[in-house]
Amino acid sequence: MNIVALFKLVPDLVEELEIDQNGTALNTDFLRLIINEFDDHAIEQAILLKERSGARVSVLGPDIEGADDVLYTAASKGADQVIKLTGDFQGKANNHAMARAVASTLKELQADLILTGVQANTDLDGSMGALLAEYLDMPYVGYVSGVNTVDGKVVARKEYPGGLVAEMEIKLPAVLGIQAAEQPPRYVAVSKVRQAMKTATIEERPLAEADLSGGSTIHRMFKPEAGTRAEMIEGSADEVAARLVGIFKEIGVL
Amino acid sequence: MNQDIYVVIEHLRGQVADISYLMLVGARALAQTTGGEVIAVLLGHDAQGLANNMAANKVLYVDHPALAEFTSDAYQKTLAGLIREREPRAVLFASSSIGADVSGVLSARLNLPLISSCQSFSADGRPISQICGGKIMAESDLPDTTTLLTMIPGGYKPEEGQSGKAPEIIKMEAPSLDNLRVTLKQYIEPEAGDVDISKEPIIISVGRGIQNQDNIEIAEELAKALGGVVAASRPVVDQGWMSTSRLVGKSGKKVKPKIYLALGISGAPEHVEGMGESEVIIAINTDTNAPIFNVAKYGTTIDLFDLVPALTEKLREIKKA
Numbered sequence: 001m002n003i004v005a006l007f008k009l010v011p012d013l014v015e016e017l018e019i020d021q022n023g024t025a026l027n028t029d030f031l032r033l034i035i036n037e038f039d040d041h042a043i044e045q046a047i048l049l050k051e052r053s054g055a056r057v058s059v060l061g062p063d064i065e066g067a068d069d070v071l072y073t074a075a076s077k078g079a080d081q082v083i084k085l086t087g088d089f090q091g092k093a094n095n096h097a098m099a100r101a102v103a104s105t106l107k108e109l110q111a112d113l114i115l116t117g118v119q120a121n122t123d124l125d126g127s128m129g130a131l132l133a134e135y136l137d138m139p140y141v142g143y144v145s146g147v148n149t150v151d152g153k154v155v156a157r158k159e160y161p162g163g164l165v166a167e168m169e170i171k172l173p174a175v176l177g178i179q180a181a182e183q184p185p186r187y188v189a190v191s192k193v194r195q196a197m198k199t200a201t202i203e204e205r206p207l208a209e210a211d212l213s214g215g216s217t218i219h220r221m222f223k224p225e226a227g228t229r230a231e232m233i234e235g236s237a238d239e240v241a242a243r244l245v246g247i248f249k250e251i252g253v254l
Numbered sequence: 255m256n257q258d259i260y261v262v263i264e265h266l267r268g269q270v271a272d273i274s275y276l277m278l279v280g281a282r283a284l285a286q287t288t289g290g291e292v293i294a295v296l297l298g299h300d301a302q303g304l305a306n307n308m309a310a311n312k313v314l315y316v317d318h319p320a321l322a323e324f325t326s327d328a329y330q331k332t333l334a335g336l337i338r339e340r341e342p343r344a345v346l347f348a349s350s351s352i353g354a355d356v357s358g359v360l361s362a363r364l365n366l367p368l369i370s371s372c373q374s375f376s377a378d379g380r381p382i383s384q385i386c387g388g389k390i391m392a393e394s395d396l397p398d399t400t401t402l403l404t405m406i407p408g409g410y411k412p413e414e415g416q417s418g419k420a421p422e423i424i425k426m427e428a429p430s431l432d433n434l435r436v437t438l439k440q441y442i443e444p445e446a447g448d449v450d451i452s453k454e455p456i457i458i459s460v461g462r463g464i465q466n467q468d469n470i471e472i473a474e475e476l477a478k479a480l481g482g483v484v485a486a487s488r489p490v491v492d493q494g495w496m497s498t499s500r501l502v503g504k505s506g507k508k509v510k511p512k513i514y515l516a517l518g519i520s521g522a523p524e525h526v527e528g529m530g531e532s533e534v535i536i537a538i539n540t541d542t543n544a545p546i547f548n549v550a551k552y553g554t555t556i557d558l559f560d561l562v563p564a565l566t567e568k569l570r571e572i573k574k575a
Contacts, residue, residue, distance in 0.1 A: 011386060013386060013387045013389060013520065014541065016543055017386055017389050017390060017543075019390070026386075026390070037489075041492075096361070096362075096368075099362070118354070119354070121385060121386050121387050122385055122386065123370055123371065123385070124369065124370060124371070124383055124385060124392055124394070125361075125367070125368050125369065125370060126354070126357055126358035126361055126368040126370045126404070127354060127358055127370075129358070130354065130355065130357070130358025130359050130361075130362075131358045131359075131361065131362050133358075133359060133362075134358070134359045134361075134362030134363050135362055139326065139327055139435035139436050140326055140355060140358070140359055141326055141355060141436055142351065142354050142355050143351040143354070143355075143505070155439065157442070158351060159351055159505050160266060160351050160352075160505075161271070161350070161351070161504060161505060161506075161508075162444060162506070162507060162508075163444030163445065163498055163499065163501065163505075163506060163507070164266070164441060164442075164443065164444055165441065165442040165444075166323075166324075166438055166439075166440075166441055166442075167438070167439040167440050167441075167442060168325065168436055168437070168438060168439065169436070169437045169438075169439050170435060170436050171435040171436075174435070177354070177355075179505065180488075180492045183494070184492055184493045184494060213365075213367075214361055214362070214365070214366070214367050214368060215367065215368075216367065216368075216369045216381075216392075216394035216395070216397070217394060217395045217397075218392050218393070218394055218395075219380055219393045219394060219395050220392075220393045221390060221391065221392045221393070222390075222391050222393075223389065223390060223391065224384075224388065224389070224390075224391055224545065224548055228548060228549075229547055229548055229553075230535075230537060230547045230548075230549075230550035230551060230552055230553030231551065231552050231553070232547075232552075232553050232554060232555070233552060233553070233554040234554070235556075236556075237556055237557075237560040237561045237564040238564055240554050240556050240561055240564075240565075241561060241564040241565040241567075241568050242568065244536065244552075244565055245565070245568050245569065245572065247534075247536065247552060248480070248513070251512060251513055251533075251534055252512075253455070253456055253480065253481070253512055253513055254480075254569075254572065
């Protein structure tokens with residue numbers, strides 16, 4: 001079975017985000033990108049499936065800064081093939097464009113099961129997985145937190161609010177949007193990643209020109225208005241603690 | 255294309271989700287700018303009664319045994335035909351386990367634009383989405399064709415989407431729903447857990463900022479001193495540091511305690527969905543820009559590892575006295 005895990009890089013939300021001069025996009029000058037955490041779970045789930053029932057795992061993502069790290073890390077975790085999709089992505093490509101372009105690469109790879117994160121923090125035109133599934137004419141199930149393969153099918157644990165889970169049976173080939181792998185993405189030592197840098201080869205595949213139709217045109221981007229912002233409590237740990245005790249008393253929980 | 259706004263009603267095991275009513279309110283706001291009606295679209299089996307309290311001009315109801323429980327394939331087929339035939343101005347879906355499985359696929363299948371994570375509409379009918387974990391808002395143009403949108407909570411009140419008067423219900427023909435590629439095998443009930451956090455009046459909740467499993471102890475100590483329970487946001491549960499029964503948010507429990515103390519929680523929309531209606535939210539986070547401060551009543555950027563032990567100590571002294 002061929003399993004493909006697809007990732008993208010998104011802004012690290014720990015850093016301060018700035019909006020560009022036109023007011024319609026993020027300022028990418030100092031933007032630090034990291035792997036979309038749901039995609040990290042998708043990679044982990046692919047590796048877990050390989051370990052459990054045998055599979056060939058390919059990991060692919062767009063060629064932007066940080067992609068090599070993700071790919072070498074995936075190789076050190078056990079991915080058999082790591083691929084970088086080359087083309088012009090900086091800031092412009094929406095999920096519709098990426099999904100259309102990636103679909104043809106995925107056909108070449110003859111993927112039976114495609115795993116990708118259920119969402120990404122920059123999604124503005126839906127999630128990657130659902131779009132991709134339709135462009136490949138495959139079924140899609142998202143919010144998945146566990147996958148088993150059984151004779152030409154997969155059984156996925158789909159999450160609903162309140163902790164309810166639905167077991168869905170899905171015919172292969174299929175695309176799943178991963179919410180969480182069955183275990184947290186494993187940690188790999190830097191030495192192992194360095195070793196992968198020597199032994200693994202990142203393949204490059206060019207992507208067709210981006211067709212952005214289906215996405216939105218941003219009229220303006222802004223930070224949420226701070227109208228209802230919290231009353232900030234300043235001071236030393238002791239002073240803040242004392243104020244919080246006062247608040248607890250006011251509320252009547254003390 | 256007509257000017258009506260369709261709302262795909264989300265329901266699970268006989269319960270209409272709050273977001274469905276919220277979307278009816280959003281649809282009303284949008285319909286006022288387009289001049290159309292608000293039309294609820296209900297898919298199910300023997301589920302017509304669910305529509306009785308919906309604040310909509312009409313309800314389109316499709317009944318079929320294959321729609322008794324949600325599966326992505328059956329919903330996609332049914333809605334694709336309906337949207338293609340009736341060409342509404344816009345179709346609202348919940349940004350959820352159900353809506354997100356359907357909206358993206360339909361956008362690609364019908365070649366219609368999709369705008370996701372929409373929280374509200376501007377006065378001139380532009381969708382305003384919340385992205386980057388709640389740190390950025392993006393106002394989009396509404397394309398000149400039938401547009402699909404996914405909605406998140408926060409912009410409208412679900413109560414306003416309910417009505418005492420039953421709307422007109424129009425029964426629609428279901429398409430052929432054979433050879434589905436996705437089928438429901440079974441539901442697995444949530445873990446009961448030792449406490450039901452949705453009923454607790456005092457919640458100390460930990461997020462990514464707690465850093466590791468051992469540190470959860472300081473939250474437990476605080477909870478003990480204050481008489482509350484410890485809950486968590488998604489990253490903490492995904493790490494296996496706390497049980498799923500303690501998860502607060504979109505995929506976990508919805509809580510409304512008297513006091514919600516958020517330790518090292520950024521306040522991503524998925525988390526806020528589960529705790530935004532708490533009576534008093536107090537946020538402790540070293541990131542001044544964390545969106546949690548936009549929902550909290552009180553906040554502090556002091557390091558939780560300095561503050562929490564000091565707070566616990568003070569509470570213990572008070573109890574002793």
